[in-house]
Amino acid sequence: MKVVFFRHSLLNRGGDKMIVTHANHLVSLGNDVCFMTSAVDTVFTLDPRITITLLSPPHKPGTILSALTSMIAADLIIADIIPIACCLFFRNRSKVVYFAQDYDESYYSSLFLKGIMRCCYFLGLALFRIPVIAVSRTLADILKQRFSAQVTVAENGVDTTVFFSDPMPNLIAMKGGRRALLILSRGDWRKGFDCAQSVVHRFAETSYIPFEIWTVGESCVGLFPGCTHHHFGYVDEEQLRQIMSSADVLLYPTRHEGFGLMPLEAMACGCPVVTTTAVPYVVHGDNALVTQIENCQMLVEYLQELLVDDTLRHHVTESGRRCAAQHTLSDATRQFAKVLTGI
Known part of the structure; x- marks a missing residue:
């Protein structure tokens, strides 16, 4: 054929x-x-x-x-x-x-x-x-x-032979004790990068947790003023696996998805996900923390909750791994x- x-x-x-x-x-x-x-x-x-x-x-x-x-x-x-x-x-x-x-x-x-x-x-x-x-x-x-x-x-x-937990010592050391919030940088309106900027700004104003921003994708240098920001650019799957495995949370404030591959890849790598109801396979409080589309304030609160509650973070991470294993x-x-x- x-x-x-x-x-x-x-x-x-x-x-x-x-x-x-x-x-x-x-x-x-x-x-x-x-x-x-x-x-x-x-x-x-x-x-x-x-x-x-x-x-x-x-x-x-x-x-x-x-x-x-x-x-x-x-x-x-x-x-x-x-x-x-x-x-x-x-x-x-x-x-x-x-x-x-x-x-x-x-x-x-x-x-x-x-x-x-x-x-x-x-x-x-x-x-x-x-x-x-x-x-x-x-x-x-x-x-x-x-x-x-x-x-x-x-x-x-998701290819679980490519995406699995693989934290890199150099990336962990780069954080210097801070929590790394991973964000997809993409100008496409539906991906909600503007929402991510708003969430980071509010989180920086209200949270006592030391954190830094990690981004992959399109260039976005200077778009998170006042925050420690590492931009990795476009990366291959091995690099993405290592970044996801070393980050503390994937912030994915998307407005619309047909499926949403990146959150599933993060789950497979053991990176907990905070996202919106636009992703069809996520379940709030189980394999992710999920809010309504464009609800930036709830995204801020869920980030805070996930990063301070070890029991919740462990539950979301393990449920995320199981979800990834069901979508190979x-x-x-x-x-x-x-x-x-x-x-």
């Missing part, structure tokens, strides 16, 4: 990681796998048997134009952004599969852009009946209820390949 992953770019986000993982698994099963994309700049390792076709011109309008005009020689064409899936449908019809890693409306705060995404969903799922693979049951339910979509679930998972990457890749075969 020839499978083409059609997307604008292949970078360093959780969604990119899952795309690469599925592509590597499919090629290991003997499938012919190709990426059609405008840019490849990723820390994730692609199987050398995967081919890459670079789109031209290399910008978003060029990607849209290519999706609209290209008749692609493949058995299945997978797009994980709904406008791209709709554009591909015009020339490729039944070959197109929408891999829903989130609800694309959530990427935007603008009502105009949200409206465009809603129209694309209606066109692609309700009218064109493009089949959908969703990364969580919560996301699948949204697409079924709003657009009567044909959805099969293939949940994301091997199960995710097997299910994804099975669903594609069915389609």
Whole structure:
């Protein structure tokens, strides 16, 4: 079977990681796998048997134009952004599969852009009946209820051979007795980095606990004034495991998630999580401390509670490990390949 992953770019986000993982698994099963994309700049390792076709011109309008005009020689064409899936449908019809890693409306705060995404969903799922693979049951339910979509679930998972408790002495020593709050730095509005800044500011004003900020992802130097801040940038999975294993808590104030891979990776590393109800698998007081979206004051209180209560921290950490063990990457890749075969 020839499978083409059609997307604008292949970078360093959780969604990119899952795309690469599925592509590597499919090629290991003997499938012919190709990426059609405008840019490849990723820390994730692609199987050398995967081919890459670079789109031209290399910008978003060029990607849209290519999706609209290209008749692609493949058995299945997978797009994980709904406008791209709709554009591909015009020339490729039944070959197109929408891999829903989130609800694309959530990427935007603008009502105009949200409206465009809603129209694309209606066109692609309700009218064109493009089949959908969703990364969580919560996301699948949204697409079924709003657009009567044909959805099969293939949940994301964590590779527990890569993500496990592995604290590094140099990182522990770097803290100097302070608690390290790990935060994902990403400008995407739905990830809630602005909320994280607000939480840190309030925590610094009200807490007596000595702490410092650790960030991974996009550059954010100078955005936590008055705090000791270490920015690690984009890191590979080994480095991320060591950072998560050495941090004291992952603060993840996301506004919307299709699945939310980073909290699960933190759980596997024994790093307790403070997050929001946007993450579908978290249970407050069990595998994480969870508040309503944008409730910064409760996030501050939960950070304080988690860092001072050893019994609670131990319970959340151990429940988090069990949660990670129930969502393995091997199960995710097997299910994804099975669903594609069915389609």
